Amino acid sequence: xxxxxxxxxxxxxxxxxxxxxxxxxxxxxxxxxxxxxxxxxxxxxxxxxxxxxxxxxxxxxxxxxxxxxxxxxxxxxxxxxxxxxxxxxxxxxxxxxxxxxxxxxxxxxxxxxxxxxxxxxxxxxxxxxxxxxxxxxxxxxxxxxxxxxxxxxxxxxxxxxxxxxxxxxxxxxxxxxxxxxxxxxxxxxxxxxxxxxxxxxxxxxxxxxxxxxxxxxxxxxxxxxxxxxxxxxxxxxxxxxxxxxxxxxxxxxxxxxxxxxxxxxxxxxxxxxxxxxxxxxxxxxxxxxxxxxxxxxxxxxxxxxxxxxxxxxxxxxxxxxxxxxxxxxxxxxxxxxxxxxxxxxxxxxxxxxxxxxxxxxxxxxxxxxxxxxxxxxxxxxxxxxxxxxxxxxxxxxxxxxxxxxxxxxxxxxxxxxxxxxxxxxxxxxxxxxxxxxxxxxxxxxxxxxxxxxxxxxxxxxxxxxxxxxxxxxxxxxxxxxxxxxxxxxxxxxxxxxxxxxxxxxxxxxxxxxxxxxxxxxxxxxxxxxxxxxxxxxxxxxxxxxxxxxxxxxxxxxxxxxxxxxxxxxxxxxxxxxxxxxxxxxxxxxxxxxxxxxxxxxxxxxxxxxxxxxxxx
Numbered sequence: 001x002x003x004x005x006x007x008x009x010x011x012x013x014x015x016x017x018x019x020x021x022x023x024x025x026x027x028x029x030x031x032x033x034x035x036x037x038x039x040x041x042x043x044x045x046x047x048x049x050x051x052x053x054x055x056x057x058x059x060x061x062x063x064x065x066x067x068x069x070x071x072x073x074x075x076x077x078x079x080x081x082x083x084x085x086x087x088x089x090x091x092x093x094x095x096x097x098x099x100x101x102x103x104x105x106x107x108x109x110x111x112x113x114x115x116x117x118x119x120x121x122x123x124x125x126x127x128x129x130x131x132x133x134x135x136x137x138x139x140x141x142x143x144x145x146x147x148x149x150x151x152x153x154x155x156x157x158x159x160x161x162x163x164x165x166x167x168x169x170x171x172x173x174x175x176x177x178x179x180x181x182x183x184x185x186x187x188x189x190x191x192x193x194x195x196x197x198x199x200x201x202x203x204x205x206x207x208x209x210x211x212x213x214x215x216x217x218x219x220x221x222x223x224x225x226x227x228x229x230x231x232x233x234x235x236x237x238x239x240x241x242x243x244x245x246x247x248x249x250x251x252x253x254x255x256x257x258x259x260x261x262x263x264x265x266x267x268x269x270x271x272x273x274x275x276x277x278x279x280x281x282x283x284x285x286x287x288x289x290x291x292x293x294x295x296x297x298x299x300x301x302x303x304x305x306x307x308x309x310x311x312x313x314x315x316x317x318x319x320x321x322x323x324x325x326x327x328x329x330x331x332x333x334x335x336x337x338x339x340x341x342x343x344x345x346x347x348x349x350x351x352x353x354x355x356x357x358x359x360x361x362x363x364x365x366x367x368x369x370x371x372x373x374x375x376x377x378x379x380x381x382x383x384x385x386x387x388x389x390x391x392x393x394x395x396x397x398x399x400x401x402x403x404x405x406x407x408x409x410x411x412x413x414x415x416x417x418x419x420x421x422x423x424x425x426x427x428x429x430x431x432x433x434x435x436x437x438x439x440x441x442x443x444x445x446x447x448x449x450x451x452x453x454x455x456x457x458x459x460x461x462x463x464x465x466x467x468x469x470x471x472x473x474x475x476x477x478x479x480x481x482x483x484x485x486x487x488x489x490x491x492x493x494x495x496x497x498x499x500x501x502x503x504x505x506x507x508x509x510x511x512x513x514x515x516x517x518x519x520x521x522x523x524x525x526x527x528x529x530x531x532x533x534x535x536x537x538x539x540x541x542x543x544x545x546x547x548x549x550x551x552x553x554x555x556x557x558x559x560x561x562x563x564x565x566x567x568x569x570x571x572x573x574x575x576x577x578x579x580x581x582x583x584x585x586x587x588x589x590x591x592x593x594x595x596x597x598x599x600x601x602x603x604x605x606x607x608x609x610x611x612x613x614x615x616x
Contacts, residue, residue: 006034007034007038008034009031009034009035009038010024010028010031011031011035013101014068014071014097014101015068016035016039017039017070017071017101017105018068018069018070018071022035042107043105043106043110044106044107044109044110044111045106045110045111045112045113046102046105046106046110046111046112046113047112047113047114048098048102048113048114048115049114049115049116050094050095050097050098050114050116051094051095052093052094052095052116052117052170052172068097071097071100071101072092072097074100074104075091075092075096075097075100078100078128078132079091079096079100079126079128079129079132080128081128082127082128082131082132082233083125083126083127083128083129084124084127084128084232085124085125085126085127085128085389086253086389087125088125089125090119090123090125090126091125091126091128091129093117095114095116095117095120096120096126096129098114098116099112099114099116099120099129099133102114103132103133103136103137103179106181107181108181108183109181109182109183110180110181111178111179111180111181112177112178112179113176113177113178113179114176114177115174115175115176116174116175116177117172117173117174117175118144118145118146118147118148118172118173118174118175119148119172119173120175121142121144121175121235121236122234122235122236122237123390124389124390124490124491125390127232127233127234128233130229130233130234130235131229131233133179134188134189134191134229134233135188135189136181137179137180137181137188137189138180138181138182138183138185138187138188138189138190139179139180139182139185139190139192140177140178140179140180140189140190140191140192141177141178141179141180141192141215141218141224142175142176142177142191142192142193142194143175143176143177143194143196143209143212143218144173144175144193144194144195144196145165145173145174145175145176145196145205145209146160146161146162146173146174146195146196146197146198146200147161147162147163147164147165147166147170147172147173147174147205148161148164148171148172148173148392149161149164149170149171149172150171150172150392151173151392153592154391154392154393154394154410154591154592155392155393155394155592158394159392160198160199161173161198162196162197162198162199162200162201162204162205163200163201163202163205164202165202165205165206165209166202167202176209178215190226191226191227191228191229191235192224192225192226192227193224193225193226193227193235194218194223194224194225196208232491234487234491237486237487237490237491238487239485239487239488239491239492240484240485240487240488243485243488243492243495244495245497246495246496246497246498247259247450247453247495247496248493248494248495248496249263249386249415249472249493249494249495249496250262250263250413250415250493251493257447257449257450257453258447258449258450259415259446259447259450259453259468259472259496260415260416260445260446260447260450261419261445261446261447262369262372262416262419262445263369263413263414263415263416263445264368264369264370264372264373264413264414264416265366265368265388265406265411265412265413265414266368266370266385266403266404266405266406266407266408266409266412266414267357267359267364267366267367267368267370267403267404267405267406268364268365268366268405268406269357269363269364269365269405270322270324270364270365270366271322271324271363271365272405273322273608273610273611273613273615274286274287274290274322274358274363274611274613275287275357275358275363275364276347276349276355276356276357276358276405276615277355277356277615278355278356278615278616279356279615279616280344280356282616283344283356283357283358284339284344284358286613287339287342287358287363288339289320290321290322290363291337291338291339293320293321294321294327294331294337295336295337297314297315297321297331298331298334298336301313301331301334302334310328310331310332311328314328314331318610318611319610319611319612322611324365325365326362326365327362327363330362337362337363341360341361341362341363342358342359342360342361342362342363342364343358343359343360343376343377344356344357344358344359344377345357345359345374345376345377345402345403346377346402346403347359347402347403347404347405348398348400348402348403348404348405348408349404349405349408349602350405350407350408350591350598350601350602351398351408351409351590351591351593351595351598352522352595352598352599352602353598353599353602353603354402354523357403357405359374359403366406370403370414372419372420372421373414373416373418373419373420374402374403375420375440376440379420379440379442380401380418380442381401381416381417381418381420382399382400382401382416382417382418382469382516382520383399383400383401383404383414383415383416383417384397384398384399384414384415384469384472384473384476385397385398385399385400385404385408385409385412385413385414385415386409386412386413386415386476386493386494387409387410387411387412387489387591388409388410388411388412388413389411389490389491389492389493390411390490390491391409391410391411391490392410392592393410393591393592393593394486394490394589394592395482395486395489395490396409396410396589396590396591396592397409397473397476397477398412398519398590398591399473399515399516399519399520400519400520401520408591409590409591410591410592413493415445415472416445417444417445417446417465417466417469418442418443418444418445419442419443419444419445420440420441420442421440421441421443422439422440422441423439423440423441444465446465446468446469450468451463451464451465451468453498454468454471454498454505457498457505458498458501458502458505461502461505463505467509468509469512470509470510470512470513470516471505471508471509471512472494472496472512473512473513473515473516474507474508474509474510474511474512474513474515475496475497475499475508475512476494477511477512477515478508481497528582528585530578530579530580530581531578531579531580532576532577532578532579533576533577533578533579543575550575551573551575551576552573552605553572553573553603553604553605554573554604554605555604556570556571556572556573556599556600556603556604557570557571557600558570558571559571559577559579567581567583567586568580568581568582568583569581570596570600581596
């Protein structure tokens with residue numbers, strides 16, 4: 001006769017430990033009884049393939065991740081408490097919740113084995129997690145399968161992650177972890193690590209896993225290497241400790257001497273298709289339409305007297321609306337929107353790609369410190385945007401004189417030449433006049449102590465804060481510096497050494513100034529004279545008669561056929577082909593891609609699928 005397996009449950013594994021009675025107890029009493037029985041069991045082995053998910057991807061999804069108060073508190077008290085990372089959102093990824101839950105569930109003895117994302121092995125956000133795992137488990141067996149497709153894409157293959165072991169089923173790197181708690185073990189925190197190797201296909205990886213078959217299979221092949229974590233709780237890509245002797249570019253957590261008084265991430269709109277455009281007039285029209293639709297929805301809410309949950313009320317058609325968490329909060333508070341809540345400003349959107357942006361706190365999800373760096377469209381400033389901690393495209397820097405996005409340089413931190421603040425009136429005898437009171441005061445962003453640090457290194461030499469700004473930019477492009485401190489720059493903000501002689505300092509300063517001029521004014525520099533296949537296109541009558549049609553670009557592409565690309569040739573469109581492009585042009589890589597390829601990728605007519613908005 002049919003004999004049911006009573007170990008299986010219909011439940012949310014994490015939720016069943018948040019409350020004693022489940023929500024479907026009355027509907028499925030047998031399930032509820034088994035649930036209670038299982039919670040009382042002494043479980044020593046947990047295996048799984050927990051889902052990999054950090055938060056809701058888009059506000060339109062209306063599918064926010066559940067909160068697990070007790071489990072998340074355990075993460076805060078352990079993994080987060082021991083972390084030095086500023087951004088800890090990724091510690092609440094479902095698979096990391098799985099690690100925390102299972103570690104607690106097996107008690108002081110047992111085994112947990114997960115096939116999961118591999119970011120926890122190497123990314124900076126998981127430093128506290130790695131520390132806790134090494135303390136809680138006697139032996140940790142980690143088989144790193146690589147396969148981070150985004151890292152491959154961002155690094156143009158330099159990361160050598162190979163294909164994903166789940167083929168198109170996953171974009172993230174994968175690992176197999178078998179973690180053992182043995183209270184009788186003589187040593188704890190023994191980390192056994194095996195890297196599957198670079199550039200392997202899905203089939204090759206699956207064959208290797210099949211041939212190893214088990215932890216013991218890797219042991220017999222001598223495949224395990226032992227890892228000793230460093231002071232930062234890093235297992236892989238450990239840093240050069242001499243880096244810590246240099247002065248840090250920026251610091252917000254401590255009183256450590258620093259070069260820049262303030263710095264900021266680039267702006268996050270969470271509605272780029274609405275807030276960013278090549279055409280200033282179209283951008284204005286898009287924002288006006290969005291505000292009009294929001295206002296109509298707000299009036300409908302007031303007329304109907306609705307006071308319930310916003311997600312259940314608002315219309316979610318992405319062709320008319322662009323909801324974000326902050327905008328829904330404003331809607332629930334019945335705050336009106338006005339075009340004057342922001343302003344249209346120039347934007348450096350991606351490397352060597354200028355756009356217009358509607359810039360303001362109401363319709364940009366996060367503006368960070370940018371209002372102090374570029375408070376108005378005409379505010380003069382320069383910024384050095386450097387790759388953020390954990391950037392997978394490798395370290396890059398780029399100078400700009402306008403507002404930048406978060407991912408102009410991946411997760412980029414922007415270090416400014418100047419800071420702006422509102423001029424405050426003085427009520428005393430020498431009070432500021434009324435026309436000054438509402439204005440802005442500009443001052444240097446480089447600190448006095450930062451300047452003094454370098455003046456002391458070169459006594460008798462004159463060094464200004466602007467000199468130091470350009471020196472930093474030159475040094476951050478140094479191949480020697482980037483190679484020696486590659487791992488540091490992936491996990492920390494830049495630190496800036498003083499080179500041996502003032503002559504060297506001056507060389508880096510002058511190089512930084514020259515590079516900065518090229519990078520800031522890239523649209524105005526003298527062009528390299530490639531050959532145009534059709535001859536001088538300025539003389540073609542059609543170009544003069546209908547320039548919009550003649551120069552219209554749908555997608556630039558390289559010459560050649562199939563996979564054999566001819567990078568000396570770029571087909572601009574059906575009318576224009578550029579030839580004799582020097583291959584050396586591709587040596588300049590910024591944010592994981594040659595500069596020329598950024599231009600080819602971005603200078604196109606693009607239609608946003610969700611909103612239908614065309615950026616031409």
